[in-house]
Amino acid sequence: MRTPTLACVPEGPVAVPDAVRRLAGDDAVTPVWRNVLGGLTFRISGPAAGSGQEAERFVKWVTAGTSGLDLDGEAERLAWAGAYVTVPTVLERGRDATGTWLATRALPGRSAVDPVWVARPAAAARAVGAGLRALHDALPVADCPFTWGAAERSARLSAAGRRDLGEVPAIDRLVVCHGDACAPNTLIDDDGTWSGHVDLAALGIADRWADLAVASMSLGWNYGDGYEAEFFDAYGITPDAERIAFYRRLFQLD
Ligand SMILES: Nc1ncnc2c1ncn2[C@@H]1O[C@H](COP(=O)(O)OP(=O)(O)O)[C@@H](O)[C@H]1O
Ligand SMILES: [Mg+2]
Known part of the structure; x- marks a missing residue:
């Protein structure tokens, strides 16, 4: 794990x-x-x-x-x-x-887990959410040569892993996902606006919940509990408990 x-x-x-x-x-x-x-x-x-x-x-x-x-x-x-x-x-x-x-x-801005942003977790969570939304909106699925789909990721797991993971949920919206949307991979300008993304080794086409589940989970590791609502609001989406749970399991097993 x-x-x-x-x-x-x-x-x-x-x-x-x-x-x-x-x-x-x-x-x-x-x-x-x-x-x-x-x-x-x-x-x-x-x-x-x-x-x-x-x-x-x-x-x-x-x-x-x-x-x-x-x-x-x-x-x-x-x-x-x-x-x-x-x-x-x-x-x-x-x-x-x-x-x-x-x-x-070097990109401008500081990592969302720089001490400056750990001291302002609500603002940082909003910047991570807005930054992820902008990334998903800007990257064109039709032109993307990379995939990060749940079926292919699940196929790489052991039989036991696939059993623990369960059925892949229906796609909500295919986007080009970041692939490791944990908070440290968003950079934030001093005014609180996201300024770029790093760490794209797994970028590829997948359901947007693959990123949303992991990004929201990572807020707890870096800022403590209580910032997911800010994140989802800044992204502009209502949390989908079932897809979140599935994609967090997949991330942990992957
Ligand atoms: N080009 C860059 N501009 C600004 N910061 C960067 C850049 N590349 C890496 N970083 C910083 O270094 C950290 C680690 O880089 P990252 O690509 O995320 O490595 P890892 O795969 O080990 O997480 C990032 O979280 C970011 O703070
Ligand atoms: Mg990183």
């Missing part, structure tokens, strides 16, 4: 891979995130003018041999989605014997 709450800002020293050092040149490297599978994200910041480099960029790093993290698939999805919504622009991707990396241009 997934325990996404464990994804967090790394505590203590983090070894910076050689490839990330090389990408940084003389600029500062700060570890900002470690996910449940051990993948790391670093922020690189340096002087903007005249350096020929972006002032701020992010590098996701996956150590060789780690399964379940697909930076190539993420880069493809970022390139596709970037034509319609604000997502990171890919600057470079590569691999060596020790791992793979994906460097992107």
Whole structure:
């Protein structure tokens, strides 16, 4: 079972891979995130003018041999989605014997789980809801080459998992889902408006409840109970208990 709450800002020293050092040149490297599978994200910041480099960029790093993290698939999805919504622009991707990396241009705003937003959970929950709605409204299903449907995800489960999951509910509305709409993957501007989305490795066509169920659940991990109503209201939808329960089960089993 997934325990996404464990994804967090790394505590203590983090070894910076050689490839990330090389990408940084003389600029500062700060570890900002470690996910449940051990993948790391670093922020690189340096002087903007005249350096020929972006002032701020992010590098996701996956150590060789780690399964379940697909930076190539993420880069493809970022390139596709970037034509319609604000997502990171890919600057470079590569691999060596020790791992793979994906460097992107920094988006404006702070993660919805930055301390600034954890201190204002109702506003953050609204921004996450409005941001998800805008993403679903903007991405065209007809042009999307990626899928994230419940049937295909369920087919990858064990027989026991499929039994626990139960029947896939009828589709409410097919959209291009984010694929991991947890709160940390929405960025929010200082005025409380969502400013972009990150972490699109699983983006694909699915019922919108696949994202709604997970995004609303993640609010509890990051802000505590009591913010789901704000989220659903900002998205503009009435919670559907049955589909929410199904897609949360699928997320946990997946
Ligand atoms: N291009 C970017 N601009 C701004 N912040 C970013 C960018 N890329 C990553 N981040 C920050 O790093 C965090 C981790 O990146 P993410 O892609 O979500 O990795 P993971 O797959 O490990 O969750 C994000 O929650 C966000 O705060
Ligand atoms: Mg993330």
